[in-house]
Amino acid sequence: VDELVMGERPGGAGDHPGPEPVPPRRPTITDVAREARVSIKTVSRVVNNQPSVRAETADRVLTAVRRLGFRRNDTARALRSGRPAASVGLIIEDLANPFYSAIAAAVEEVARRNDTLLITASSEEDRDRERRLALELCERRVDGLLVVPAGDDHGFLRPDMEMGIQAVFLDRPPSRLTADTVVIDNVGGARAGVAHLVAAGHRRIAILVDRPAIYTATERLAGARAAIEAGGLTLDSALVRDGLHDPAAGRAAVAELLGRDDPPTAFFASNNRITVGVVEELWWRRAEADVVGFDDFELSHLLPRPVTVVAYDVAEIGRAGAELLFGRIAGDSGPTQRIVVPTTLVQRGIASR
Amino acid sequence: VDELVMGERPGGAGDHPGPEPVPPRRPTITDVAREARVSIKTVSRVVNNQPSVRAETADRVLTAVRRLGFRRNDTARALRSGRPAASVGLIIEDLANPFYSAIAAAVEEVARRNDTLLITASSEEDRDRERRLALELCERRVDGLLVVPAGDDHGFLRPDMEMGIQAVFLDRPPSRLTADTVVIDNVGGARAGVAHLVAAGHRRIAILVDRPAIYTATERLAGARAAIEAGGLTLDSALVRDGLHDPAAGRAAVAELLGRDDPPTAFFASNNRITVGVVEELWWRRAEADVVGFDDFELSHLLPRPVTVVAYDVAEIGRAGAELLFGRIAGDSGPTQRIVVPTTLVQRGIASR
């Protein structure tokens, strides 16, 4: 008699409208096994496409699977098999920023080729969030972590890395921790950009950079300085502006610099936000000046004036980092790597057509 | 004597350099319990901040946790407790596309507020990939799914939805399935945009749209047609171009239309890629024409000519969708919802300063 109820579909329809909409329990392989009158192991075999099952039996199982709406529970599978379902975590500052989303897309592409799911999390430049997210991802037993550092101490990751969680850092090196890193050639790119201005005969070149706490800002400033000194000039600190974090700050800096007695004849903007501000202000004033900006960006070719940009393959940062990571996950235990993505100078702006 | 080895740190340093770099086994609560000389339950209590543990005992446990580098295994936790670690999946076409990354960022923001991790996956507009990804995410027992549909049959999700997995569709409605959806006001936005051109006195308005298979393209074409007819005009099918999927296609269409005997005096571009192509071609030819484009985009205010765009809050799509999803996850069983994000007309382009 007990047999009669055993085919009961968990949370199935056809019940009386109970007072509580019972959260439908997902069927397990045990349910399927009972329904198909086989052992759970056989169900496991069928569900995992293992060969040694007679077609007829497999059919019965598959039918039961469909009838019950069975879906293998990856959590249990991961627990038992020891290898957690493949996944890697990516911690960036802000997914809405095209720079980061390009990296994320590249990482995701590599992850997919490795049959791995990507968990994306934004740190919002908050070191505590970064830390919490990283640790949470470790608890979820991701196979690896890709992180664009926001904080200035990544030592907290050391225990997990010793336990086998791989981590690769993107765009900026980690602090107080040794790990694989992929960076852009910030110094070389800035140097080439400013050298371009020097070669064009400029003597008074304004250098506009972001907050000094930002790794790339400092590197790019160093590159700019190197180019100026290589050109036999000296860096006039009155022409250096830092702490510029958005287009408005870039605009203000340009306005202020052009108001000086001896204004600069060229501008080096150390990132695309500043570049946009510079272009806006110069256009507004119909002012003459050569502009070089670090970072290329969407529609830069439609800017209303010529601009030279220090371009590089953003996706390559994510791609190279992900390849590195999957290499490590696969067991590569070679020495720590540091990959430098090269830059090139490109002419942009609509007058350059 | 056996006691002496029990504190052994799994894979710990200080061993002889073994031939095989033994993959360091992560310590479990059992290891911690042994180390701290308590039961595993006590460790569990401490690790989960449950009150009823004497401070002194808790200290011992915490010390062991640190010494061993213990990190709670979320997989096992999820399995036993029945509630999988909170996570939702987002399936979009391409993370590198600013439209989708804006949605992703908004979703992630809401997810974070709900202490939920976001798994992002790109379908690449491939319906098979979309299906595989969705099912894989179901196996991972995500709490819910947000999907920007690529395929034209989402019936495959029905069993999982009956089993309690929530799904919300973004930007386009699902096919062969009833579920919450968030869309833009495509018809209304296109109508308003074209009405703007009609009101400006244009009689010959070119309508440039994407592939007809794309939901938004069809909707926007319908809106454009409605505006033209509302203006007492008739839609000249010779001025309608479809199948335009990138800027180059937009440029070609403009070139061709301007070469006609009776060229259009205004263009309605049904998405931002087409708008960019239109602007490029018009600039190139220094041609006069009014332009209205659906979708606003980064730096549109710097375009070298005036352009009116049909703007909307992209992030709102993700935000509203995610809120809907978390509402469902929390148990909201109200009727299926359809949220329509409104559009507005905005003047862009640098001449409009």
Next chain:
DNA sequence: ATGAAAGCGCTAACAT
């Protein structure tokens, strides 16, 4: 305040 035992859903190791 602490612990012992059971078991989540699945797969591994070994039968048969």
Next chain:
DNA sequence: ATGTTAGCGCTTTCAT
């Protein structure tokens, strides 16, 4: 080709 048993690491239930 199919089944049985054990157990992954944790939380739950119920004792103590």
